[in-house]
Each structure stands twice: as structure tokens, then as C-alpha cells.
Amino acid sequence: MTADVQHIGRPNASPVLRASIAEQIAALRGPDAPAAPPPLLEIAVERVALPGGHVLVARPSDWPELRENEAFDKRPTPYWAVPWPSGLSLARLVASQPPKGKRVLELGCGLAIPTVAAARAGAAHVLATDVNTDSIVFAAHNLHLNDVTGDTAVGDWRQIVETFADEPWDLVLAADVLYTRENVQLLVDVLPGLLAPGGEVWLADPRRAGAGEFLPIAKKLWHVDSHEDPEDDRVMLHRLHGRRR
Ligand SMILES: C[S@@+](CC[C@H](N)C(=O)[O-])C[C@H]1O[C@@H](n2cnc3c(N)ncnc32)[C@H](O)[C@@H]1O
Structure with missing residues (x-):
């Protein structure tokens, strides 16, 4: 994590956010794909400093764990889940x-x-x-x-x-x-x-x-x-x- 990305709250701080993300992930993955692995729904909300003020970013909090779970399910590496x-x-x-x-x-x-x-x-x-x-x-x-x-x-x-x-x-x-x-x-x-x-x-x-x-x-x-x-x-x-x- 770089100095301009700051954790706020704890993972899964908002059950509403987590429920909404879980529901949409299941809908878009469809019935034939593996269910969302637990680390996908361990969600951190971070504050990212930008000119003009910070923005909030929700993301899975433990990328190595998510990557391992996705590999186990034979799904692509979740490169999307990191603020590169x-x-x-x-x-x-x-x-x-x-x-x-x-x-x-x-x-x-x-x-x-x-x-x-x-x-x-x-x-x-x-x-x-x-x-x-x-x-x-x-x-x-x-x-x-x-x-x-x-x-x-x-x-x-x-x-x-x-x-x-x-x-x-x-x-x-x-x-x-x-x-x-x-x-x-x-x-x-x-x-x-x-x-x-x-x-x-x-x-x-x-x-x-x-x-x-x-x-x-x-x-x-x-x-x-x-x-x-x-x-x-x-x-x-x-x-x-x-x-x-
Ligand atoms: C290394 S990640 C970068 C993510 C984000 N842009 C960042 O910099 O934090 C690459 C992203 O590009 C997406 N991607 C790679 N090739 C793609 C393609 N041909 N069509 C659509 N998305 C693609 C991946 O799914 C992944 O989310």
C-alpha cells in the first residue's frame, strides 16, 4: 500500500455494502460459476488521496488470499482487485x-x-x-x-x-x-x-x-x-x- 492510500474502518465495516456486493457478484457470476470465495467479501474501504480531495475505494482486503482461493477454483488471477x-x-x-x-x-x-x-x-x-x-x-x-x-x-x-x-x-x-x-x-x-x-x-x-x-x-x-x-x-x-x- 502506498502512502496515499489509507485504510479507514475495518474489513467488512459495512454489512450493507458487503450484502450488496455479494448479491451482485452472485448475479453476474451466474449459477454455473463457483460461489464467491470468502476473501472476495472481506472488504476494506480505503481513502485514496487525489488532487481535489480523497476518494473512497472498496476492495477485497487480502489479495494474496483471494488469489489463492481463485486459483483453487480454477478462475483467473484477480488482478482487478488491487489499486495498482x-x-x-x-x-x-x-x-x-x-x-x-x-x-x-x-x-x-x-x-x-x-x-x-x-x-x-x-x-x-x-x-x-x-x-x-x-x-x-x-x-x-x-x-x-x-x-x-x-x-x-x-x-x-x-x-x-x-x-x-x-x-x-x-x-x-x-x-x-x-x-x-x-x-x-x-x-x-x-x-x-x-x-x-x-x-x-x-x-x-x-x-x-x-x-x-x-x-x-x-x-x-x-x-x-x-x-x-x-x-x-x-x-x-x-x-x-x-x-x-
Ligand atoms: C493489472 S490490472 C489493472 C487494474 C487497474 N486498471 C489498476 O491499474 O489498478 C489489469 C485489468 O485489466 C483487465 N483486462 C486485461 N485485459 C483485458 C481485456 N483484453 N479486456 C478487458 N479487460 C482486460 C483485467 O481484468 C484487470 O482488471
Whole structure:
């Protein structure tokens, strides 16, 4: 945990929050999937410091335990359940450069902290998306916990493009999504179909090899400005703008 993430309360401090999350997780997992393992519902609520004030983030409190339980159930590693440094960096960027009046889409949102920051900063509309249904349940509750409105959707990036093809976005956010090789070409393929004319992509990445492959391709399609997060030197922030072709 970084210094700008602070625990408040104790795990499962709110039975109402826990019950609501449990109900939606079961509904989205469906009857054929394994029931939510206990660590998924041991929920901590944390205060994350951002420019303009903190936001509240609910998440499973013991990630190693959750990962072990999901592996036992032969389910994917729950990468969504951690506030990764890149997600925090991207949320800080969004909070310091508010996307007022913009339509904002987040890909691979996990806990959706950048989406919450965008909604709070006056975005016209926000949509947090992830392929993992549990992630989307926590994302929706995190919007609610912060008293902001926004939509959430489950799907991989191809499904998101197909579903929202008629609704291009002014700003597409993504944090730490280039950790698999498949995602590199996939991101290159889907971004043009998601962006409105003049739209931008803000990508936060912890210097993964995937970003090293993605950026040279992206530079052929967009202007790319990159800088290290001044508050966390593990993370690079990339802004893709001005479509070349
Ligand atoms: C390392 S986690 C990062 C989570 C969050 N963005 C953060 O930085 O805290 C990667 C997230 O991307 C999602 N993801 C990865 N590939 C995806 C894809 N092709 N389509 C949709 N979601 C994807 C995963 O489910 C996971 O929630």
C-alpha cells in the first residue's frame, strides 16, 4: 500500500455494502460459476488521496488470499482487485487535469479509481469496463460510494468496441493493461473505433515490456507525449492525441 492510500474502518465495516456486493457478484457470476470465495467479501474501504480531495475505494482486503482461493477454483488471477500504482497515477492525472464535460471510457478498470476521479471532476459521462465481472461490481459500488454517477460494463475490448461503436469517447483511460502480449495488438486494433474525432488516450504503465511494444506502433497512428509520474517514478504516463491517419 502506498502512502496515499489509507485504510479507514475495518474489513467488512459495512454489512450493507458487503450484502450488496455479494448479491451482485452472485448475479453476474451466474449459477454455473463457483460461489464467491470468502476473501472476495472481506472488504476494506480505503481513502485514496487525489488532487481535489480523497476518494473512497472498496476492495477485497487480502489479495494474496483471494488469489489463492481463485486459483483453487480454477478462475483467473484477480488482478482487478488491487489499486495498482498505475491506476493511482492515472487517477491523480485525471484529478489534476479534469476532463470537464467530456465522455470518458476506462478500459481494464479494475477498481475504477480513474473513472471515479473523472466523474468527480465533471466528466459529462463515464463508463468503466473490465472483462472480469467481479471487478465491475466493485467499480459500480466505488462510483456509488463517492456519490457520483456513471455506467459500468463487462466485456473484453472487442466486445466494448462492438457494443459502443456508435458512441465514441473524448477520453479513453487505461492503467496497467499491457501485461500480456495479446493486449498489445488488441489495444492498437480497438482504440481507433472507440475515439471521437479529436479524442485522446491516457495510458499509465509501469514500464512493462508490452508498453515497449505498443508505443512504437501507437506513434505511427498518433502523436504520443510521455512522462514519468512526478509522484511515482515506477509509472510512465502516455498521452496519445492527434490521429495521424
Ligand atoms: C493489472 S490490472 C489493472 C487494474 C487497474 N486498471 C489498476 O491499474 O489498478 C489489469 C485489468 O485489466 C483487465 N483486462 C486485461 N485485459 C483485458 C481485456 N483484453 N479486456 C478487458 N479487460 C482486460 C483485467 O481484468 C484487470 O482488471
